[in-house]
Amino acid sequence: MSEIQYTKTVKTVIETDVLVIGGGTAGFGAAVAAARNGAATLLIERLSMLGGMATAGLVGPFMTCYDNDAEEQLVKGIFDELCIRTEARGGAIHPSKVEGMTSYSSYYMASHRHVTPYQSEVLAVVMEEMLQESGAQMLFNVQVTDCITKDGKLDYVIVNMKEGIAAIRAKLFIDCTGDADAAYFAGVPTWLGKKETGVMQPVTLFxxxxxxxxxxxxxxxxxxxxxxxxxxxxxxxxxxxxxxxxxxxxxxxxxxxxxxxxxxxxxxxxxxxxxxxxxxxxxxxxxxxxxxxxxxxxxxxxxxxxxxxxxxxxxxxxATALGVRETRHIVGKYELTAEDILSRKHFDDAICTFGYAIDIHNSTGGGVTFTCVDRYYTIPYRCLLPENCDNMLVAGRSICGSSEAAASYRVMPACIAMGQAAGTAAAIALKSGVCPENVDIVKLRNTLIEQGAVIKD
Incomplete structure (x- = not known):
């Protein structure tokens, strides 16, 4: 394939404090949290609605936000508020009211209890309302095409809009694309799928x-x-x-x-x-x-x-959007593994708690490998911090974790929880005048808990 060089003056430059890239479940949680905590926040989304897989992808229900014994709700905060408000609009059933899921699964009595059935079209509207009420701004049909970095930091994200090419400058960036697109364009090292083979879980069209x-x-x-x-x-x-x-x-x-x-x-x-x-x-x-x-x-x-x-x-x-389970994983400050999840490893910098099983859809056959966890596990903040980019956080399924670990935390309640943590951390970092890596972990954890998040030891 031949190459060409192309030079163009970008006349549209947008500035904000926090830029959230991707408006799926992680991006929704990140933008709402950042704005509520005082940061001028802009969210950009390549599709025409918020919610990503939950809306355009028609994926559902929200898999269990409870521990694996179905005794305690582990994901609250922004996620719980979303469920309550969507239920009030007649578009969902709160997970506390769903004892067992009407589904195909013989194992639904474990990891498929207390799920959240919802209507995607109602969910999208509630997400928009919550984001607007938070004070965050949003732009749809915006596709990230490149990044400009300087001295180990991301300076501009280059995007394609209806008007043409634009540049967005921010003090802090949160990549919630699910594919680590912005991180990849910014030079953050990544790997695809299973690190040893590059094989990814199969995709589904709901x-x-x-x-x-x-x-x-x-x-x-x-x-x-x-x-x-x-x-x-x-x-x-x-x-x-x-x-x-x-x-x-x-x-x-x-x-x-x-x-x-x-x-x-x-x-x-x-x-x-x-x-x-x-x-x-x-x-x-x-x-x-x-x-x-x-x-x-x-x-x-x-x-x-x-x-x-x-x-x-x-x-x-x-669905208008393809259901993608796995693509890039970033190289971050810590790689979460299946062993960490199954042994419930303690992390001093844990920022959310989850209990869904390690749910691997096999690429080499039609089956599913389903390994239940011991009640719950936590995700450390370091998994959200990429290498080689001091002013970026990553939230959602592309955080630093093994392919097997991602088979659990890739589901949407966990993504909202990670997004809430990333958005809160970004706001604290700006107020403190530090990069995300140097955020006071105690302050971050306390703020998250005060705002409804569940963080267990």
Missing amino acids: FEVGNIDRDKYLSELEANKSNLDSHTANCFAHYVEEARRNGDWTLDRNELGNYEQNIPGRWKINTTRIAYIDATKTSDITKALIEGRRQVQEIVAFMKKYLPGCEEVQLIQV
Whole structure:
């Protein structure tokens, strides 16, 4: 491929104290927290709404924010406020009111208890309201294309807007892109997927269906659950095998992942699977979206033909954003590992608590490896601090952690909690006149706890 040199004077320069890059769940939490703690904050998002996977990606429900014994809520603060406000709008059920999830999973009595069913379209509106009320500003349809660094700090983020190329200058930056895009462009070292192989978890295109005979469908669903052992998730497996024999099922999965929303009879389907996709590449994203939409049609046809209660099933909507589980991990001040999570390692700089299992969707086959944790674990602040960039924080699934560890904290309640911690740290750093690495950890932890976060020893 040939190269060209291109020079252009950027006439649009935007300035702010804190720039949050990415408006998914982590970015939402970061922007609200930074603004509420007194920092002039701008959030930019490449899509046309807040929420990322939760909204444009139709991913749901929020996986459990409780410990693995389903006894204590571990993610509160901004996340809990979001759930309460969305529920008040008729768009969610608070996790405290959901004892067991109506889903495909035989292991739902552990890590799938106290989930939060929600309507993506209502959630997006509540997120916008909370962000606006915090005093933060937001811009949609803004794509990061490059970064300009100086003396080990990020100086400008170069973005593409409808008006053309623009530069955004900030005192502190928080990368919540999920893919560590800004960190990567700023020269922060990263790795893809599993460090040893570069293989990433497969991607999924979520979709929603309705017009199901709910009583008939649930009766069959419960009958299937009773035949499962405690380590598999193969709901409707015998129907899938029958369809495969008949040439009606070509997917590399052995079950139908289905989650009922807060509206009875409306279901989110987590079943499409496209492996060996690098979602940091446009060509791979394009390939996955095309294949995902093809698989959606196949799954709906399967449901209509084989599943009791689905004879008149209707496709309501297909996600506009690809469900990506894993891409880049930053090299940071500390790498969280699966061993840390499973042994509940103590961290003096812990900034949030979580309890979801290590949930690995295998790239080499249709199965899922699901390892429950011992009640809960914590994430240290150092995982949010990248190497080689003194005025940046990273929040969400691309923090410094192993591929196996990320298979737990990649889910959305944890991302909001990490975002809240990053935004709070940024505001404290600005007030104290220090870089994020030198933030007073005791002050950060105390502020987070005062504002509703749960940080356990």
